[in-house]
Amino acid sequence: MPSVTLPDGKQLEVKPGTRARDVVESIGPRLARDAVVAKLGGEVVDLEAPIDGGGLFEVLTKDSPEGLEVLRHSTAHAMAQAIMELFPGSKLTLGPPIENGFFYDVEVEGRITDEELPRIEERMREIAARDLPVTREEISKGEAERLYEDNPYKREIIAGLEDGDITVYRQGEFFDLCRGPHVQSTGRLGAFKLQNIAGAYWRGDEKNTMLTRVYGTAWPTEKELKAYLRRLEEARARDHRKIGKDLDLFTFSPDVGGGIPLFLPKGEMLRHLMEGYVRDVQTRHGYDHVWTGHLVNESLYEKSGHLEHYVDSMFPPMVEGETRYRLKPMNCPSHMTLFNSRAHSYRDLPLRYAEFATLYRYEKSGELNGLTRVRSLTQDDAHVFCTEDQVQEEFARALEIVREVLDTYGFNEYRVQLSMRDPDDSKYIADEQKWARAEQELREALDAAGIDYDEEAGEAAFYGPKADFMAKDVLGREWQLSTIQVDFLQPLRLGCEYVGEDNKEHTPVLLHRAVTGSTERFLGVLIEHYAGAFPVWLSPVQAVVIPVADRHNDYAREVSRRLGEAGIRVEVDDAQSSMQKKIRENARQKIPYLLIVGDNEAEAGTVNVRRRGEKQQEELDVGTFVEAVLEQVRSRE
């Protein structure tokens, strides 16, 4: 008799006709209640699937990643059913589970607006209450095509499937072409909520029809759903656009143009401190800083290949006679031109050019988003010209800078995505050998540094592979921040050369790297990461002196003068309002230190220190306080 192996190693014999749920029930009734799907020999299957032996048998509950995914997928089906019932004649397309939830793209008969979401949600609950059995059915390609006679989207999907490999899931009147698996019945869904409506092109191609996408979230329990919604709420409260406004950091104005952030004094102070910090680290690691302006003759981008690959992302040219200028969208060609401005010996290498460069990229208007997607940005870009033998070492050096900087900002957790070329895609400059070598160099360098990475085909830059650093912020959200790229192709195109030990001319290898990416975007991420409460070294205003009454203004100014002379960014709040109100307002501005001074402090030459986020105060000698703050700034804690 055939048998399956349970996770504890026990063998279980299965009679012909046994289904997964029978096996689960034989293990235990409690498990049977929690089971969503099963996994047989590594493949996730329905509980109704027949089991005729064949390897490891595992039970997946809503709490397992796969079980949760199934739950979300089934919730998407319930939503699709609700939409079909409420908007008859609509055409379903795709409805997959995604992180935290699901969506379904539908060509709706009529229109779904936000007001409709509660209605759809209610109908979904009704469908769940009906507890319709969910059944799987294998059908032939011909049957599938007939079933979807008037649905061109599903027919397109069917066309790409193998006959004999097509399944339909049914629940009540509703059916959907679907690979599955799914929960046993609509009564076994968890807690869900529909979130928003969006447009989405069929197959993500803007030449295709725009479909209506409805997003929802689904969780095993009401409690988990609530917790997730709370997390979303918290993320909203941290939105850098909101905090940027509240803390007077930056603004946007249609008078200047969309996607062009304007920095107020405090925002500019942050930029200044962030860039100064990276500049110091780079200088310590032997990078030299350069400056290459804002306009570049277009012909340079023709030579480098950027014009061909990125013309859509460049602002239109400015024409002067025969010459066409472009706002600089990237620095590599300018830095290579710097390299070419003089002859080089192998003794000059590696040569490391870094620049905080203002770049202009034409992002489509709908793409702009606060500081994270802008049209004018400042990249902390660097290009290292080196010999092939030096690639490993220079990569390691760049890596060290990245690690040091990310660590300082408290991004302790990150993963690396190694983006490789898709050999079949023509957008990549062809040179089999050089690509292979560049990809190998990157792998070896990451291995040598002991860093884990995932490889992703088709994500590389047109000139070479890249290692992108995806860092997690305090809310666990991932951001792509740093990048290191190996380029064997552009230096050749732009004729970069050095004379080697052999007295012959060689083409250097070019390493591109950015640590914070763009100052604007990184600042946006930092604002959300810190929720506006920047560490002391980075705070635009580090301390505010608050006099208890007007008669303490002179002493407050005296304290402020001493702090200012020590290099601390300090202000006196001498507005005509109560001390309590000043504390409230400055606390809301996330000032690290509020220094209350009244009769006692003026008498003793001290300040009463109220630390950000703490109610407990401490009275300190002014000199002691200054030293403590300076130490915090020095250590960037």
Next chain:
RNA sequence: GCCCGGGUAGCUCAGAGGUAGAGCAGCCGCCUUGUAAGCGGCCGGUCGGGGGUUCGAUUCCCUCUCCGGGCUCCA
């Protein structure tokens, strides 16, 4: 660029086919304060722009613009 939603005072928001509201901020005055909003007064708006329907539009319709949520791309 495309789909959906929005734009009312500097900010957060209420309102409704018939003379536009609140709180905060700002300004003036009183108070002189001991750890998260002291009190009173005043100022403040082409209800995003343009067009249409109407006796009358900020409200209904069209259009443009800007903002937001998505789709797509990212050197």
